Amino acid sequence: MSRPITKKGEVIDAALALFMRKGIKATTTRDIALRAGISEGTIYRHFSSKESLAESIFAENLDYFAKFLKGYLLHTKEPLEMLQAYIAGFFEFSRIEQRRYSFIIAAHQTELKKLSRGNMKPMQTLTKILRLGQKQGVFRKMDTKLAGAMVMGVIMQTIFYLKTGRIPVNYDAVTAEVLKTCVRMVEK
């Protein structure tokens, strides 16, 4: 059962690193080929275009991220507990999968707008948690989508400031503070 040894993996790795650092538009196929140690033509053997490569990487990573989050929520029951696990998972992912995270965010917010029109899966997860909390009377009444947007904003902006060095890099302390704050936002 020999796996076909292709260069697809190299293409993806190189593209991810470059897309994340410079953006999709600013990354050339030449850049990708150079970094992957392959020829430009090879990219087209595995992807029909640069854009489809980007979309593929985006989808794959978003999926990976969603699964990662699910893992964090696996043994939680209470909405509050779930929210805390969600936030912790988000921070953890951003920390140990920096490249993946950066790419997802950048692609989501600017470059692949069309793609990400449909709601991001992680956002849906968050909304579900909030809805559950409301039903159980743990969280206060409010538009769950709006609440989700706000919580997501707190998380993402904090990570952004962490990553760009605007606040001191101490993931544990920051996570704790964000947790506390988010609970304040939604609790009764």
Add this chain to the structure above:
Amino acid sequence: MSRPITKKGEVIDAALALFMRKGIKATTTRDIALRAGISEGTIYRHFSSKESLAESIFAENLDYFAKFLKGYLLHTKEPLEMLQAYIAGFFEFSRIEQRRYSFIIAAHQTELKKLSRGNMKPMQTLTKILRLGQKQGVFRKMDTKLAGAMVMGVIMQTIFYLKTGRIPVNYDAVTAEVLKTCVRMVEK
């Protein structure tokens, strides 16, 4: 007091509209010239490069935004009042100056990273408000930069979801909810 009649304004207007809609990279000088009703060469009479045009527009709009916010804070004294005015101003700006707002955010987050390394002025204003509130004992003790990041995240993400139609567009109701939530985040 005759102003020199120049096409600089047309260039800036066209570029802003296009940068905001498609991003800086995806906007070509040809696009700009076409929309402005001028020739491509004219762009270079006023700006040394497309990038410098983008930087100039970014700086100008950030400045404009900062002044807009200052206007909102003019007659406020109490930190809580200031925070509310700040948030209201932010939402108001995003509503009545949609193009400017979108461009500032996009440029800030992805395209002009180098430029915006130094802290964004509006962020500094927010931090000041939070610090003041802490000193007066109105806000709880926390890292002001982190608190600023979180509040900013709530605001910006909410606007993002408003603009992309992910939550129903009702500025007043949304602003009110965001206000309430932010107060919860920082109050004692």
Add this chain to the structure above:
Amino acid sequence: MSRPITKKGEVIDAALALFMRKGIKATTTRDIALRAGISEGTIYRHFSSKESLAESIFAENLDYFAKFLKGYLLHTKEPLEMLQAYIAGFFEFSRIEQRRYSFIIAAHQTELKKLSRGNMKPMQTLTKILRLGQKQGVFRKMDTKLAGAMVMGVIMQTIFYLKTGRIPVNYDAVTAEVLKTCVRMVEK
């Protein structure tokens, strides 16, 4: 009898300096205007095109050079004496009118080929001297045009090497040596 105060002189001065340093092609009208402290349009008030400006400057300077050389030959009678005066004049001109000289040579050899198709006046003068010397039996028999080319080559190449620092800059010593050598070339 008031002279009309125009900017023509500034244009010519600036153009000469730039043409000589960077060549005609590589000098832009913008360069000229900037250096002359005038506007680009002004150039076209005095010259119909950049090329005509160059031609005009070339003709004027060649003329100036020819007159300069004539002055050196004024009180000479003997061919040998004339040849020496010619060479001395050539070196002197290249020394005290560096810009003019450089421009004439550069334009002559490469950029204004069409213009300088007709024989350069200074070359004609040299040929005349050589012919006279032959007639009087002082110089050996040889094609005067060829002899002229060779003498001219010695002079110009030496000056080129002086100007580019390839041989130590000592005009008097070098001139003396060139004089001696040229006499050797043509004498019986």
Add this chain to the structure above:
Amino acid sequence: MSRPITKKGEVIDAALALFMRKGIKATTTRDIALRAGISEGTIYRHFSSKESLAESIFAENLDYFAKFLKGYLLHTKEPLEMLQAYIAGFFEFSRIEQRRYSFIIAAHQTELKKLSRGNMKPMQTLTKILRLGQKQGVFRKMDTKLAGAMVMGVIMQTIFYLKTGRIPVNYDAVTAEVLKTCVRMVEK
């Protein structure tokens, strides 16, 4: 021993022909592509810029020229003999490699000044011959660089006048005369 089939040769050939005829500045990449029967983009697959193409061609041709001259000096021993071979070689090269020669001279004197700051190899060869002749007491005492410049001037200016039709094109007769004259210049 299969050579990679590339259009690099075509690019170089076309560029050389055009650079020589119109100068580097006046030759466009479009011209080159058209003449080479390739697309403009192809130029940039082999050279990073038009200027680097020119530099590369210049270096290559100068090298070729130097080797050509060396071939002429191969079986010479006496300085006088060497000088004669050198001059003969110079003329021969200018005759059978017209394009190469013209390009080398033009590039050297005006367009690639920066490049050719370091002494031209053929000039060094000439200086060596002169130095040797002085050591052996065959040539008179004089600054060898100056002497070299003068001899070079005779050669190059004569060729220039031949090429521009200012003196009748008869290479053999002209070469003979130049030889005789140069010997007169340097002998005791």
Add this chain to the structure above:
DNA sequence: GATGAATGAGTTTTCATTCAT
């Protein structure tokens, strides 16, 4: 005469994509 903003044709350069090997 002088200005300098505007032009537009032209220049160099880039880059996603194709294709023969």
Add this chain to the structure above:
DNA sequence: TATGAATGAAAACTCATTCAT
């Protein structure tokens, strides 16, 4: 599958020249 030279359409940018003021 992989290559990498070649492509060509389009990009950013240049510049001599014009023209309304």
